[in-house]
Amino acid sequence: MLNAAVTAIAGHLPSRVLSNEELAASFDGWSAEKIFEKTGVRERHIAGPEETAGDLGEAAARRLFEVHGIAPSSIDMLIFCTQAPDYLLPATACILHARLALRGDCGALDYSLGCSGYVYGLALAQGLIMSGSARRVLLVTADTYSKLLHPLDRSVRTLFGDGAAATLVEASVDGRASMGPFVFGTDGRGANNLIVPTGGARRARTAETALETQDASGNIRTLDNLYMNGAEVMAFTLGAVPTVVRQLLERSQLAMEDFDLFVFHQANAFMLERLRRKLAIDAQRFVVAMEHCGNTVSSTIPLALEPLMRAGAGAVAARRAMLVGFGVGYSWAATSIVF
Amino acid sequence: MSAFYEGLAEIFEIEPAAVGPSLVLADHNWDSLAVVSTLALVDECFNCLVEGAALARCERVSDIEALIAAA
Numbered sequence: 001m002l003n004a005a006v007t008a009i010a011g012h013l014p015s016r017v018l019s020n021e022e023l024a025a026s027f028d029g030w031s032a033e034k035i036f037e038k039t040g041v042r043e044r045h046i047a048g049p050e051e052t053a054g055d056l057g058e059a060a061a062r063r064l065f066e067v068h069g070i071a072p073s074s075i076d077m078l079i080f081c082t083q084a085p086d087y088l089l090p091a092t093a094c095i096l097h098a099r100l101a102l103r104g105d106c107g108a109l110d111y112s113l114g115c116s117g118y119v120y121g122l123a124l125a126q127g128l129i130m131s132g133s134a135r136r137v138l139l140v141t142a143d144t145y146s147k148l149l150h151p152l153d154r155s156v157r158t159l160f161g162d163g164a165a166a167t168l169v170e171a172s173v174d175g176r177a178s179m180g181p182f183v184f185g186t187d188g189r190g191a192n193n194l195i196v197p198t199g200g201a202r203r204a205r206t207a208e209t210a211l212e213t214q215d216a217s218g219n220i221r222t223l224d225n226l227y228m229n230g231a232e233v234m235a236f237t238l239g240a241v242p243t244v245v246r247q248l249l250e251r252s253q254l255a256m257e258d259f260d261l262f263v264f265h266q267a268n269a270f271m272l273e274r275l276r277r278k279l280a281i282d283a284q285r286f287v288v289a290m291e292h293c294g295n296t297v298s299s300t301i302p303l304a305l306e307p308l309m310r311a312g313a314g315a316v317a318a319r320r321a322m323l324v325g326f327g328v329g330y331s332w333a334a335t336s337i338v339f
Numbered sequence: 340m341s342a343f344y345e346g347l348a349e350i351f352e353i354e355p356a357a358v359g360p361s362l363v364l365a366d367h368n369w370d371s372l373a374v375v376s377t378l379a380l381v382d383e384c385f386n387c388l389v390e391g392a393a394l395a396r397c398e399r400v401s402d403i404e405a406l407i408a409a410a
Contacts, residue, residue: 038372155371215371216371217372219371230371230374230391231371231374231375231378231394232390232391232392234375234378234379234391235378235388235390235391238379238388270376270379271379274379274382274383277383278382
């Protein structure tokens with residue numbers, strides 16, 4: 001039976017590294033070790049002033065082609081997930097299509113999702129493959145949230161890093177590797193809890209929106225910056241993730257014991273630990289991989305998967321992983337992949 | 340209630356014996372990070388999710404306990 005599978009992943013992080021020591025120098029009362037204890041992040045990579053999500057995505061895709069010997073001409077569709085597109089228009093995917101020298105009859109499209117974006121991208125890729133519209137889909141996730149953060153907002157600056165990942169999704173012919181089913185969720189009532197209020201059509205950036213304000217915790221930001229209501233996002237996550245995991249188990253007729261690995265969106269280590277305990281998952285099967293890159297939004301799951309796939313290459317037995325993405329929107333999704 | 344008090348003591352970095360209903364939160368760095376941590380602690384100890392804004396408005400531990408009772 002035709003299915004789709006993740007067959008290769010390559011990540012890319014920008015070269016500039018922002019350490020906890022550097023951040024601690026800006027935040028009174030916070031040591032580098034305290035930042036690590038609270039977030040699970042020691043350092044994050046930051047895009048340069050002229051470096052865009054398109055640039056990071058291109059580098060990830062080139063690395064995918066090079067490391068895995070994939071011909072750009074074999075790609076039937078490019079899907080690009082970002083919330084920091086290079087331009088308002090055209091779609092960054094069209095520019096990336098040219099820079100990667102993909103075929104003229106290869107489709108290319110952007111979609112805007114954050115932390116749930118990778119799982120949605122896999123679902124789109126699987127749909128294209130199973131409908132017969134494509135055999136090889138290049139899914140690229142890339143974001144540069146650092147450009148949206150106020151330097152003195154420690155609630156977000158300690159967490160987020162920039163990064164990209166390129167994933168090859170192919171028609172699965174041997175029946176060993178596969179993906180699905182998928183379960184999804186959306187609650188737009190949470191939109192204001194993780195938002196950049198200006199810069200879109202709803203509200204233009206002006207001198208007034210660029211005025212700084214300080215919140216009760218001492219964090220400084222403007223309306224042009226990313227705002228995160230940490231408590232509400234935590235409440236959403238602790239409610240939505242266990243539910244979507246249960247829905248995936250029901251839909252797939254699988255049990256928690258059937259999964260070799262659990263790769264959740266790497267939001268922050270504290271939140272992940274709460275989810276792990278709530279879902280009673282043993283630490284050996286629960287992946288935490290954000291110490292050296294932070295929360296890279298839609299790229300956290302593929303960046304965590306890449307070394308696991310490399311380690312499992314050539315193994316006799318396939319492994320099953322549960323992927324769960326959740327965050328800005330609110331938007332969430334979960335799936336099972338066998339690789 | 341002891342696991343909850345122990346958790347609060349860890350969040351506030353004080354001795355568990357110092358935690359009681361009358362403890363004033365503002366005296367122990369009741370910032371957004373402490374609110375997030377407490378929200379997760381309440382979920383773990385009582386399997387209930389309280390509203391973040393209401394939790395942030397709490398002034399004493401007894402206010403948090405009232406929120407939990409009402410959830």
